[in-house]
Amino acid sequence: MIVGFLLYPLVYEALLATPVEPLAEAFLPAVTFMIVVLYMGLFAMSFDFISGYTGYLSFGHAAFFGTGGYFVVLAANGQIPGIPGGTPFMFTLLLGAVLAALLALVIGSVSFRLTGVYFAMITLGFAQVIYELIRSWGYVSTNPTEGATVSGDALAVGVPYVDALSLDVGRLTGESVENLLGLGIDLSATVVSYYALGIVVVICYFAMQRIVHSPFGRVMIAIRENEERARAVGYATYRFKLAAFAISGFFGAIAGGIFAAYSRSVAPDGTFYFLVTADALITTIVGGFGTLAGPVYGTLFNQGLEDVLSTESGGIATLLREGLPASVLEADLFGVSLELFVNTAVDGRAPLYLGIVFVLFVLYVPNGILGTLRDRLGGTVGKRLPDHLRRYFR
Amino acid sequence: MSLGTLAGAVAPQAASLVDPGALLATGSAVDGLQTAARVLAEGIGKGAVYFTIAVGLTLVFGLMGVLNFAHGAVAMVGAYLGGLVLVLVVGANTGSLATILVFFVALALVFAVTTAAGSAMEVTLIRPIYDRTPTYQILLTFGVSLIIEELARIVLTLRGIQPDPQWQAPMATAPDALLGRTELLGVGVRRLYLFEVAIGALVAVAVWAFLTKTLYGLYIRAGSEDTEMVQALGVDVRRAFTVVFGVGTGLAAVGGVLLMWDPIWGPSVLLSIDVLLYAFVVVIIGGLGSFTGTLVAAGIVGIADSVTTWLFTTGIVTFPGLSEVTIFLLLVVMLIIRPQGLYGVEEVGGH
Numbered sequence: 138m139i140v141g142f143l144l145y146p147l148v149y150e151a152l153l154a155t156p157v158e159p160l161a162e163a164f165l166p167a168v169t170f171m172i173v174v175l176y177m178g179l180f181a182m183s184f185d186f187i188s189g190y191t192g193y194l195s196f197g198h199a200a201f202f203g204t205g206g207y208f209v210v211l212a213a214n215g216q217i218p219g220i221p222g223g224t225p226f227m228f229t230l231l232l233g234a235v236l237a238a239l240l241a242l243v244i245g246s247v248s249f250r251l252t253g254v255y256f257a258m259i260t261l262g263f264a265q266v267i268y269e270l271i272r273s274w275g276y277v278s279t280n281p282t283e284g285a286t287v288s289g290d291a292l293a294v295g296v297p298y299v300d301a302l303s304l305d306v307g308r309l310t311g312e313s314v315e316n317l318l319g320l321g322i323d324l325s326a327t328v329v330s331y332y333a334l335g336i337v338v339v340i341c342y343f344a345m346q347r348i349v350h351s352p353f354g355r356v357m358i359a360i361r362e363n364e365e366r367a368r369a370v371g372y373a374t375y376r377f378k379l380a381a382f383a384i385s386g387f388f389g390a391i392a393g394g395i396f397a398a399y400s401r402s403v404a405p406d407g408t409f410y411f412l413v414t415a416d417a418l419i420t421t422i423v424g425g426f427g428t429l430a431g432p433v434y435g436t437l438f439n440q441g442l443e444d445v446l447s448t449e450s451g452g453i454a455t456l457l458r459e460g461l462p463a464s465v466l467e468a469d470l471f472g473v474s475l476e477l478f479v480n481t482a483v484d485g486r487a488p489l490y491l492g493i494v495f496v497l498f499v500l501y502v503p504n505g506i507l508g509t510l511r512d513r514l515g516g517t518v519g520k521r522l523p524d525h526l527r528r529y530f531r
Numbered sequence: 532m533s534l535g536t537l538a539g540a541v542a543p544q545a546a547s548l549v550d551p552g553a554l555l556a557t558g559s560a561v562d563g564l565q566t567a568a569r570v571l572a573e574g575i576g577k578g579a580v581y582f583t584i585a586v587g588l589t590l591v592f593g594l595m596g597v598l599n600f601a602h603g604a605v606a607m608v609g610a611y612l613g614g615l616v617l618v619l620v621v622g623a624n625t626g627s628l629a630t631i632l633v634f635f636v637a638l639a640l641v642f643a644v645t646t647a648a649g650s651a652m653e654v655t656l657i658r659p660i661y662d663r664t665p666t667y668q669i670l671l672t673f674g675v676s677l678i679i680e681e682l683a684r685i686v687l688t689l690r691g692i693q694p695d696p697q698w699q700a701p702m703a704t705a706p707d708a709l710l711g712r713t714e715l716l717g718v719g720v721r722r723l724y725l726f727e728v729a730i731g732a733l734v735a736v737a738v739w740a741f742l743t744k745t746l747y748g749l750y751i752r753a754g755s756e757d758t759e760m761v762q763a764l765g766v767d768v769r770r771a772f773t774v775v776f777g778v779g780t781g782l783a784a785v786g787g788v789l790l791m792w793d794p795i796w797g798p799s800v801l802l803s804i805d806v807l808l809y810a811f812v813v814v815i816i817g818g819l820g821s822f823t824g825t826l827v828a829a830g831i832v833g834i835a836d837s838v839t840t841w842l843f844t845t846g847i848v849t850f851p852g853l854s855e856v857t858i859f860l861l862l863v864v865m866l867i868i869r870p871q872g873l874y875g876v877e878e879v880g881g882h
Binding site for chain 1: 598656659660663665666667669670671673674675677678680681682684685804808811812815819850851852855856859860862863866867870
């Protein structure tokens with residue numbers, strides 16, 4: 138998977154130069170969308186870390202995403218007391234994550250006395266309270282409902298105080314690298330942001346992977362499978378749940394932080410709102426509940442769908458509009474021309490098709506893409522796939 | 532210092548913030564008691580709305596233990612359908628009485644349609660996953676709400692009605708008789724609130740009758756105590772589930788129809804999430820699955836809402852999100868001190 142992510146921008150660029158260009162442009166996600174996959178994938182992973190492994194649905198997970206994002210933006214603007222404006226991004230990212238972990242401890246300490254639906258609701262309640270507070274907090278910006286923007290330079294991912302190892306990231310302000318290592322490969326600002334943020338996500342993935350496969354992770358799964366039994370065996374389940382929640386909040390905030398650094402702005406609706414959690418929830422289900430890498434596949438699917446169905450970088454709607462003859466486009470369909478239908482029912486309508494896919498997954502593929510693959514292969518994909526391949530291609 | 536003198540002292544400075552009606556009331560009525568009575572009356576009006584949008588959710592949860600995330604989306608559809616009927620029928624010179632009559636016809640129509648749709652949804656989508664953990668029912672209904680919302684957006688765009696700004700046409704059909712205020716025991720109360728209280732009471736009585744006088748009501752009440760026992764006693768729980776889910780969905784739509792005239796809500800696709808969140812708050816404070824609890828909680832939330840809105844409009848508190856924050860804080864505090872809610876039974880619906 139990581140190799141795939143590593144090669145993707147190069148393959149995408151190469152395909153755009155070949156005759157299949159219109160199809161590639163329509164059906165393959167652009168690199169900007171792949172960056173969304175990175176941070177939303179990390180957020181979904183952090184959601185899955187608590188919800189998929191301990192079975193406690195964290196419906197207010199957006200609180201941590203928002204904390205990370207807002208902390209990074211406010212710190213970059215020098216608005217956080219005790220943190221001067223020029224503090225390297227990597228430090229503020231970590232500090233924001235620690236703050237989110239503390240917040241998770243506070244929320245978790247009361248929420249984990251509840252289970253099931255009640256746990257989901259109380260976390261949602263906390264997140265909504267924070268959302269409403271942030272929306273009206275004049276300190277953030279003069280117009281808090283619109284959120285805040287980074288006013289200074291681009292934020293750099295890398296080793297603080299070592300310029301050669303730091304790269305600026307940003308949607309429009311990133312840094313481009315020409316003639317990488319003398320190989321004659323030029324990387325655009327977007328591609329540089331993609332790799333720089335990708336490194337952060339990969340590190341976080343391995344950190345969570347390590348935790349899940351440690352004895353601590355075993356206890357988390359034990360809690361999911363049968364909490365009473367886990368307690369009877371002698372584990373203080375409350376503490377384990379709380380620690381897992383804090384870790385999950387930590388990584389959720391990192392996702393929010395890199396989102397803020399890339400988009401250079403945060404808005405309450407894009408960070409703290411209930412629908413941000415819902416996004417993570419949907420992609421986790423599609424990708425595979427309780428498989429750490431699954432949410433990334435889910436996000437990949439989600440963003441791919443969104444990209445294909447939007448006009449921002451040439452999707453199906455553009456393809457249809459340009460490819461179909463005018464007579465077909467003007468054909469009448471219950472009093473509405475086909476062109477208007479394409480414009481409204483296809484363009485930007487990813488949530489509709491995602492919703493349908495989501496319902497089908499809940500009904501028929503409850504383990505998600507990765508979970509089902511693992512069930513079929515009888516183990517993790519990386520371990521079992523070679524055996525299966527060997528059986529068929531001897 | 533009493534609340535009234537405080538309001539009297541602050542109101543003149545905050546004149547620009549206050550809507551003309553409220554200013555008239557606070558300006559002339561320096562008497563604290565009267566202001567308090569007015570705020571209380573508006574609170575009851577809001578409570579009636581909260582009750583109407585929440586009662587269907589609690590019914591479904593009471594018997595089936597399914598937290599229906601599509602509730603808000605159905606309410607949104609109800610608001611649009613109700614609005615459509617009124618816009619089609621009501622003209623510029625339709626009398627107030629006739630309009631209200633049309634309103635009730637719309638209410639009945641929308642209830643019938645959505646009840647049928649809800650029953651169909653239960654049979655086709657929810658029935659196959661009862662044997663899984665409750666999380667999956669939440670997820671499924673959430674997916675359904677996504678689909679409903681997007682379909683609504685498509686239809687609205689195709690028909691030239693923009694989805695996001697509120698659809699003003701049904702608002703304009705509100706009869707003159709419901710605009711303005713009326714004197715009630717010396718307190719000026721918005722007539723729309725009186726109307727909403729009347730509808731809320733009607734729904735409450737209807738649901739109460741459904742719960743206590745019909746067989747399905749009996750199943751719900753028994754089912755919220757012990758579903759397995761009900762099943763063991765030979766009740767066809769599957770059919771009961773279908774009926775109850777249908778009725779719950781229909782009630783969600785009724786709530787939506789009521790919201791169509793309310794300037795605070797009004798039909799918009801965003802209504803879906805708002806209704807859902809408020810309905811959750813109400814049913815959780817009242818106790819999931821408890822009819823009485825929902826009634827009481829709706830009153831509490833309504834009054835909290837109207838008091839905090841009053842605090843903001845009179846300029847005592849300058850924090851615009853006060854009302855929302857208070858309501859979600861109520862939810863959090865309730866879950867901390869009494870997770871099962873005011874009237875809830877612990878471990879209801881198998882959780």
